Amino acid sequence: MNLDALNQTELDGRTKGIPATAAPFPLADIGKKGWNVLAEDLPMPLMLLRRSALDHNAEVFNQYLTSHGLSLAPHGKTTMSPHIFAEQLGNGAWGMTAATVNQVQVMHHYGVKRVVLANQLIGKAHLAGIAALLNADPEFDFYTFLDSAAQLDNMLLHLAPHKPARPVKVLLEIGAKGGRTGLRDKDEALALAEKLAGVDASLVRFAGMATFEGVVPGIDKDPMLIEGFARNIVEIARALPASLYAGLDEFVLSGGGSSYFDIVADQFGTLELPIPVRVLLRSGCYVTNDSGSYKFAQDEAKADPRRSWKSDLEPALEAWAYVQSLPEPGLAFLTMGKRDIPYDGHLPVPFKRYRPGVGFLPVGTAEVFATNDQHAFVRIGADADWQVGDMIASGISHPCTAFDKWRFLPIVDDNYTVIDGVLTFF
Structure with missing residues (x-):
């Protein structure tokens, strides 16, 4: 496949996931920007792909295919x-x-x-x-x-x-x-x-x-x-x-x-x-796996002695959003909704919390229980000391209805530095 022309696709602040201040640039240059998700260089909500998980899933699935002919x-x-x-x-x-x-x-x-x-x-x-x-x-x-x-x-x-x-x-x-x-x-x-x-x-x-x-x-x-x-x-x-x-x-x-x-x-x-x-x-979903329905199915397979699948795939997709409001005790809102995340199966599961200037903190008890077009409703426990401005990463369920909401997704390394990106055609 020759993707040279596609990699020259111009992105700018009109593209969801690209900073509003970014001058137009070709996708091929995104790794030169030095952007880091944790440094708040990219706007949120943001759906991203972790390079290490993509590589892990490709290797594990290929081993299974080869060993079974x-x-x-x-x-x-x-x-x-x-x-x-x-x-x-x-x-x-x-x-x-x-x-x-x-x-x-x-x-x-x-x-x-x-x-x-x-x-x-x-x-x-x-x-x-x-x-x-x-x-x-x-x-x-x-x-x-x-x-x-x-x-x-x-x-x-x-x-x-x-x-x-x-x-x-x-x-x-x-x-x-x-x-x-x-x-x-x-x-x-x-x-x-x-x-x-x-x-x-x-x-x-x-x-x-x-x-x-x-x-x-x-x-x-x-x-x-x-x-x-x-x-x-x-x-x-x-x-x-x-x-x-x-x-x-x-x-x-x-x-x-x-x-x-x-x-x-x-x-x-x-x-x-x-x-x-x-x-x-x-x-198709092996490439990114997820944190919901496919993870559950594969965990079920691993625990069943009648099944031949015994490997682990990693979730490569993460949905990041800000805590934007804490209007009542036990209730939080994230800056992501139906336009950004899948909701046809299980709702996203918060599993990382990052506070700018402080670092990673425990998520605590937190459950996304509803979504609107641009908001996620989260029920939080007393142990979840969330603050407005905290950055929450959620695992998604059903990759097929995650990618279709994004024209562009960044690929990050394990330090959340943007090293590449992909475009979609839905």
Whole structure:
């Protein structure tokens, strides 16, 4: 990936996270500024990335992939940051995953040559866009999910006028009853496979199977329900007619979000076919992890003897804000809200407190219990001697809805000096 032009993007005080007094400068120069978060050089609220945690997570996850013989196409919707895509690909990712055609276009524009659209591809404009990419770039390798005959007909209808240089590769998506998209049972999958085998292979070509296990009903109480779900997908793959994948170099079998990927990988690894099987995970949140839902899921995996994931990922995202008001005993307000932090899952958890001129101090008992557009409501205990002007760092839950609130995020070292930055495209 060539990010030279992106690194020349001009930033100034109109950009959230950049000091109001900053004259316009290219992103490439941000490390020369000498800015430090603890010195109050940057405005707050501020979402930042810790370099050491990013590096730790990449190393730990790569060790897991290598030791289990797995491939990775991380879900780019988590960050939508070409800078982070480049790091993931540089660390050995097989490709990237997207959720929308717009995301595919962003990835390709910045040099990603293999993309899995983990969603149904339908609609005239969307098919025209994908066909244009295939026709313009002979190196572009594209996959999408397929879960119905109606979708297949829609794809063929809108691809035909564009005569793509290579067929769109499709992965039959298997879903769960009561879950999200995807074929619900073996009979449906085999019927769609039969129809797919008879269509114009210059337009659409079978390439494998896929799923998203995170929507299996009941896994909040028993994650091992995914084991049977994944085993059923392997059985469907074994039942597919060999003629469907005749001539393929490999059979792609993909699953694995960021919470239960190990269960899926353990089951998918049992599939043997006449051609090589690539077990492809699409975990996206591993790169930053979090301090909420994903941390809870991984702690749960480590404590379960039935699970193969036993490693620790670190939260790389931190949301910093000032204590702006203490209007009542036991109540504090922070200068961050729904425009700045995720709130669709768990609310942020305060875990660091810094007082300018003094240093780090204990957080004490503190719970964010509500948010408005620009405020966080915090219930504090008697042991939390917060003052207006204190700087509070909170861990977030769900990175996917953290990055989308920031066009720019600084990367800091362990002393909170800004050494780099990333841009996002939402």
